[in-house]
Amino acid sequence: MPSLMVKLYSVIFKYQQKHLLQGLIETPESNKSNPFGITSRPHESIAASNPSFTDGVATKDIRANPYSSLSLRIFLPDTAVTSSLASSYQIPNYGGYSPVEGRSHRKLPVMLQFHGGGFVSGSNESVGNDAFCRRIAKLCDVIVVAVGYRLAPETKYPGAFEDGFKVLNWLAKQSNLAVCGRLGAQNHIFDSFGASMVEPWLAAHGDTSRCVLLGVSSGANIADYVARKAVEAGKRLDPVKVVAQILMFPFFIGRTPTHSEIKLASTYFYDKTMCKLAWKLFLPKEEFNLDHPAANPLIAGRQPPLKCMPPTITVVAEHDFMRDRAIAYSEELRKVNVDAPLLDYKDAVHEFATLDVLLQTPQAQACAEDVSIWVKKYISLRGHEFSY
Incomplete structure (x- = not known):
């Protein structure tokens, strides 16, 4: 069984989240719509970015799109910096790491990370997400780009999904801008958000031909969508190549309940009632359906075929209401010879x-x-x- 600390925090979390969801449900529709969107709720505890290498990882925030609230937090592990660059950590006018032009730079894979929160809460800058991304950046030796997608109900489906794919396209544009910069032509090139500036950490250290998608809870639904769109885009995304995806306790659901959705209907953290409220807030009223393609990964007719999906590792927890549908999706991927291992953790939520x-x-x-x-x-x- 989960520890006493986990149980106590679950009670607090469920009380706060149900209060948030119910409040958003009761808000008049005219007050919910916000095309610019929001990426964090006032109750979120936010971790400040730090462009110097603290605990082995430097971070910076980017407002990726001037026309929406879409934002990014970049996590750069210090393994990207060679010893010959040690003296360049501190830049007087900036106070953080800045790559030195004309020197060699180690290239690291890029991992796009999508946070959880049932599409209605959570943040790429939250204390919990910041700590998680730091851990992943160090263990996997990758640059993590945590995506602050627009939340519901201010931005309904498919807003968050489109934000995810927009960032993947932004990575491709950044790679091409970096090449133009090395050719001395970046001042004449504009990326998809209208900015001619190259992001220096990604330009110096990012290898987008080794791109991984990582989604947590509702973020896993977004990651799976982005993976599908990447398959459909093919060479149009060059030089970005999605080589794998990580789905952690995906926020899958469906009209026909699974064994876990019956047995664990009132379990820890997200339960049946909360999940349905979140989906009602995320999906447009006329599209609400628990077998919606965004909710159920195994409905008939989803494209592209599962055999085209990238290698996919799925993480599930013993006491998770949504575990069975994630397991079923992983099994279907293995049936068509996709490398799709399942990690199942006992006593976990x-x-x-x-x-x-x-x-x-x-x-x-x-x-x-x-x-x-x-x-x-x-x-x-x-x-x-x-x-170079």
Whole structure:
């Protein structure tokens, strides 16, 4: 069984989240719509970014799109910096790491991370998500780009999904801008958000030909959508290549209940009632259906075929209402010869890995290590480790 600390925090979480969901449901529709969107709720505890290497990881925030609230937090592990660059950590006018032009830089895979929160809460800058992304950046030796997608109900489906794919396209544009910069032409090139500036950390250290998608809870639904869109886009995304995805306790549901959805209907953290409220807030009223393609990964006719999906590792927890549908999706991927292992953690609850800053469970550290071992076989070095 989960520890007493986990049980107590679950009670507090469910009280707060149900209050938030019910309040949003009762808000008049005219007050919900906000095309610009929001990416964080007032109750979220936010961790400040720090562009110097603290605990082995430097972070910075980017407002990715001037036309919406879409934001990014970049996590750069210090393994990206060679010893010859040690003296360049502090820049007087900036106070953080800045790559030095004309020197070699180690290239790392790029991992897009989508936080959880039932589409209606959570943040890429929250204390829990910040700690989780730092852990993943160090263990996997990757640049993590945590996506602050627009939340519901201010932005309904497909807003958050489109934000995810927009960031993948932004990565491709950034890679191309970096190449133009090395050719001395970046001042004449504009990316999809109308900015001609290259993001220096990604330009110096990012290898988008080794791109991984990581989604947590509702973020896993977004990651799966982005993976599907990447398959459909094919070479149009060059040089970005999605080589693997990580789905952690995905927020899947369906009209016909599974065994876990019956047995664990009132379990820890997200339960049946809360899930349905979240989906009502996320899906447009005329589209509300628990077998909606955004909710149920195994409805008939979803494209592209499952056999085209990238290698996919799925993480589930013993006491998670949504576990069975995630297991079924993983099984279907294996049936069509996709490398799709399943990691099932006993005595664990929904989002146990990203709540570890509060819960400090042994399963969370083990999960991060298990995921890093698997993903490294798909992000192993391709070509040259350094660029100029």
